Amino acid sequence: xxxxxxxxxxxxxxxxxxxxxxxxxxxxxxxxxxxxxxxxxxxxxxxxxxxxxxxxxxxxxxxxxxxxxxxxxxxxxxxxxxxxxxxxxxxxxxxxxxxxxxxxxxxxxxxxxxxxxxxxxxxxxxxxxxxxxxxxxxxxxxxxxxxxxxxxxxxxxxxxxxxxxxxxxxxxxxxxxxxxxxxxxxxxxxxxxxxxxxxxxxxxxxxxxxxxxxxxxxxxxxxxxxxxxxxxxxxxxxxxxxxxxxxxxxxxxxxxxxxxxxxxxxxxxxxxxxxxxxxxxxxxxxxxxxxxxxxxxxxxxxxxxxxxxxxxxxxxxxxxxxxxxxxxxxxxxxxxxxxxxxxxxxxxxxxxxxxxxxxxxxxxxxxxxxxxxxxxxxxxxxxxxxxxxxxxxxxxxxxxxxxxxxxxxxxxxxxxxxxxxxxxxxxxxxxxxxxxxxxxxxxxxxxxxxxxxxxxxxxxxxxxxxxxxxxxxxxxxxxxxxxxxxxxxxxxxxxxxxxxxxxxxxxxxxxxxxxxxxxxxxxxxxxxxxxxxxxxxxxxxxxxxxxxxxxxxxxxxxxxxxxxxxxxxxxxxxxx
Numbered sequence: 416x417x418x419x420x421x422x423x424x425x426x427x428x429x430x431x432x433x434x435x436x437x438x439x440x441x442x443x444x445x446x447x448x449x450x451x452x453x454x455x456x457x458x459x460x461x462x463x464x465x466x467x468x469x470x471x472x473x474x475x476x477x478x479x480x481x482x483x484x485x486x487x488x489x490x491x492x493x494x495x496x497x498x499x500x501x502x503x504x505x506x507x508x509x510x511x512x513x514x515x516x517x518x519x520x521x522x523x524x525x526x527x528x529x530x531x532x533x534x535x536x537x538x539x540x541x542x543x544x545x546x547x548x549x550x551x552x553x554x555x556x557x558x559x560x561x562x563x564x565x566x567x568x569x570x571x572x573x574x575x576x577x578x579x580x581x582x583x584x585x586x587x588x589x590x591x592x593x594x595x596x597x598x599x600x601x602x603x604x605x606x607x608x609x610x611x612x613x614x615x616x617x618x619x620x621x622x623x624x625x626x627x628x629x630x631x632x633x634x635x636x637x638x639x640x641x642x643x644x645x646x647x648x649x650x651x652x653x654x655x656x657x658x659x660x661x662x663x664x665x666x667x668x669x670x671x672x673x674x675x676x677x678x679x680x681x682x683x684x685x686x687x688x689x690x691x692x693x694x695x696x697x698x699x700x701x702x703x704x705x706x707x708x709x710x711x712x713x714x715x716x717x718x719x720x721x722x723x724x725x726x727x728x729x730x731x732x733x734x735x736x737x738x739x740x741x742x743x744x745x746x747x748x749x750x751x752x753x754x755x756x757x758x759x760x761x762x763x764x765x766x767x768x769x770x771x772x773x774x775x776x777x778x779x780x781x782x783x784x785x786x787x788x789x790x791x792x793x794x795x796x797x798x799x800x801x802x803x804x805x806x807x808x809x810x811x812x813x814x815x816x817x818x819x820x821x822x823x824x825x826x827x828x829x830x831x832x833x834x835x836x837x838x839x840x841x842x843x844x845x846x847x848x849x850x851x852x853x854x855x856x857x858x859x860x861x862x863x864x865x866x867x868x869x870x871x872x873x874x875x876x877x878x879x880x881x882x883x884x885x886x887x888x889x890x891x892x893x894x895x896x897x898x899x900x901x902x903x904x905x906x907x908x909x910x911x912x913x914x915x916x917x918x919x920x921x922x923x924x925x926x927x928x929x930x931x932x933x934x935x936x937x938x939x940x941x942x943x944x945x946x947x948x949x950x951x952x953x954x955x956x957x958x959x960x961x962x963x964x965x966x967x968x969x970x971x972x973x974x975x976x977x978x979x980x981x982x983x984x985x986x987x988x989x990x991x
Contacts, residue, residue, distance in 0.1 A: 423471075423522055424452055432470060433462040443767075451503065453520035457546040459718045464545035468519065471543045477521050482548040487555035496557065498533055502526055504541075505552060512537035519546035558618055605656045613682055613707075615646070617690055620928070622709055622750075626661070628654050628702030640877045640929050641750065658703055665694040672703055679777075693779065710779045719759050722752070723931035725973065728965075731935050732871060736760045736838070739811075741868035742831040744818075746843045752875050752931055753840045754779050757814055760838060761785060764812050772808060774801035775816035790816070802826040806835075815839040821857040828858060831866040845967065846870040846936035847955035850946055864943035872934040872967060874988040876980045879914050880922035887915040889982065897982060898968050914978055930979055932971045932988065936964045 424441045427433045433456060445455035456462045472479035482505075491506040499505065505517040514536045521527070521541035531539045616624050616637055623638040624646075633654045635646045649657075662669045665678030678694040691710040696703045719729055735743050743760070745753045758780050761771060765784045772786040776798075781787070786808075788801050798815055799822040805813050806826075817840050818824045831837040843849045849870045853863050888908050895904075907913075916925020936959050945954050956966070965973070971985035 423520075424456075426474065427456075427462060427467065427470060430470060432466045437461050451520040451523060453546055454503065457519075460720055464519070464547045468543050468545045471520075471522065475522065477541055477543040480517055480542040480544050482517065482544045482552050485552070487552060487559050490552070490556055494534065498530075499556070500553060502530055502533075503549065503553070504530065505544075505549065505556070506534070507542070509536065513540060514538070515540050515542065517542050517544045517549065519544055519549045554618065557614070605653065605660055608653075609657060609660055612646070613692075616709060617682075617711075624707040624709070626657065626705040626707075628658075628699065628704065630701050633657075639923055640926055641875060642877075642923070644923070654702055658705060661694065661705055661707070662696065665692070667694070667696065673698055677777075691779075691781065693777070708779075719763065722756060722759060723974075723979075724933055724935070725965075725970065728871075728933050728935040728970075731869065731937055732760070733763065735869035735937065736764060736836065738836060738868060740831060740834045740836055742828065742837045742839070742866045743868055744839055744841055744849055744870045745873065746841045746846065746849045746870060747873045748842065748844075750875070751873050752929075753873065754816075756871070756873060756931070757838050757840065758782060761812070761814060764836070769811045770809055771812040771814070772805045772810050773814040773816070774798050774805070775814075798823040799826055802830065806830060810835055812836045812838070817841070818853075818856075824853060824856055824858050825862075828862045828866040831868075832862070837866075844872070845952070845956070846872045846934045846964075847952040847959060850938070850942070850955055851952045854946070860946050860949070864938075864946045867938050869935065869937045871936070874932045874967060874971075875929045876932050876971065876974065876984050876988045877926035878928045878930050878980055879916055879978070880919060880925055880927040882921045883917040883919035883925060884914040884978070885917050886912040889913050893982075897986060898972055903972070903976070911976055912978070913975055913982055915981055915983075926984075930974065932967055932974060932985070934959075934965060934967045934970060 424433065424438045428435045428438050441452055441455060441461070445452045450458075453467055456467065457464050468479055471477055485507075489507070491509065494506045503519065507515045507517055509515070514534055516530070516539060518541050521543055527539055527541065531537070612624065612635060619637060619639055621637040621639050622641075625636040625638070625643070627634050627636065628651075631651070632648050633651055634648045636643050637646045638644075659669050662676075662678070665680045667676045667678040675698065676696045678696075680692050680694060681689050682692065683689045693708040693710055695706050695708075697706075719733065724732065732743075735741065745756050747753050761773070761782060765771060765782065767784070770786075771784070772788065774788045774790055776790045778787040778789050788796070790796050790798055790801055798817070798819065802813065802815060802823065803826060810830075813827070813830055813835055815823065815827055815837065818827060827837050827839060841849050841852060843852050849872070850863060850867065853867075854860055891904060891907070894907070894913075918925045921927065939958075939962065941958050941962075942955055945958060960966070968985070968989045971980075971989050972982075974980050975982050975985055
């Protein structure tokens with residue numbers, strides 16, 4: 416018999432709150448992501464959170480509550496944070512054996528029954544709230560409890576250095592589990608402090624954490640929105656203890672300090688969400704520097720619209736990756752978001768009827784349903800060896816982390832020519848340069864012309880904070896020098912304006928988050944003729960311009976016109 420939760424997508428589609436064509440795959444997609452159907456809908460922009468909440472309230476009789484009217488301090492404190500985050504609810508009140516909780520999806524009857532036992536109450540009553548507000552409030556609760564933990568670390572005002580000096584024996588904890596949970600907090604100050612650093616980094620949406628030893632101090636820096644900021648300076652007394660702790664939980668050799676090491680760890684925030692960290696150590700003059708790259712699997716689930724593609728660019732890319740064969744290449748410098756773009760494309764194709772295999776160095780995002788292989792040059796498992804093996808595994812879609820040499824390029828192109836969709840990356844500055852780079856590598860021009868379907872070049876630009884950005888009218892000469900045409904400047908100062916960063920308590924230096932700037936270039940017949948005729952990148956770029964395919968600077972200027980970012984930011988990231 417259908418349950419209210421299983422019927423919800425169909426009912427929302429009938430009410431025109433979500434698209435009809437998404438109903439069939441919605442429940443499966445939610446199961447694959449291990450989240451509720453409401454969470455899956457909101458994260459993939461299939462329906463608006465308020466419309467879902469009001470629909471559930473009106474049609475299913477659950478009271479609606481606007482969470483923005485509550486403060487995180489009103490949430491009951493004695494409930495285990497892991498239970499709250501796993502079941503995605505907030506405990507609001509308890510009396511006479513009944514607990515009132517806030518949920519975005521109270522239709523999950525099995526979850527309600529499980530909660531009744533876990534919370535030790537006779538009855539559980541639910542009010543429905545918006546999914547995005549629930550997510551935000553859960554984050555605030557985690558942050559407030561983390562702040563309480565940080566205060567507890569001070570031990571009634573005792574200096575942090577003294578507390579850290581008391582934490583001994585970390586080097587012998589070789590049985591540390593590979594997965595660390597927020598609930599498994601050790602009493603030792605170093606362990607607690609490291610956990611605080613990781614949680615702060617996750618909450619601030621940091622991409623990398625740098626632990627850096629110097630002669631007279633030890634500092635931690637965060638890379639946020641592409642920029643490095645100092646998080647804290649610590650006394651040298653903590654250096655060895657903190658370094659050893661990181662190496663232990665990353666499964667690294669704590670006795671080896673002379674050579675670089677690479678490891679990995681997983682931090683379990685709650686049942687439905689965990690964060691991976693890629694750990695790299697490097698011996699320096701005053702000790703080992705450690706960099707932790709934060710790898711959030713949910714970044715591949717945000718949907719292609721959230722990456723910043725303009726509608727016409729998105730349509731070209733989706734059409735190319737949905738072809739049964741061909742090659743789609745993503746190009747750009749390190750840290751430009753190529754991996755997230757590729758995994759977003761894979762997520763579009765990830766279906767039980769499609770066999771997807773990837774070869775990466777290393778795999779950064781775990782995507783259920785995709786066969787992921789880490790290349791290992793020392794063991795002989797190179798990109799080319801992995802590719803040959805994939806072709807014997809009945810593949811439909813192949814993703815190669817990077818085309819580094821002629822052998823890998825040749826095998827990838829042959830796979831694209833023999834009925835497979837191949838996705839990969841190259842390190843070039845623009846889409847036209849990618850074609851000539853492959854020729855320089857030694858790939859036959861006729862193979863390039865036949866195999867490559869589309870190339871997208873990309874950069875990441877910081878987004879202006881919507882709370883504090885300020886309009887600033889620039890001299891039209893500056894706009895012209897930046898690349899605006901007379902037609903593009905029409906209405907400047909009246910119908911549209913440029914903005915500058917200001918800075919407030921909700922952002923960092925006037926910017927919050929990043930967006931992609933893209934050059935999406937399908938390879939058409941005129942470009943193929945140019946490749947076969949020995950044409951260079953300038954000729955191909957001219958063809959792309961005639962066809963209306965915007966280059967990186969033009970796409971960035973459009974983002975400025977839309978008020979997404981500043982002109983200075985675009986000039987900085989597209990100044991190749």
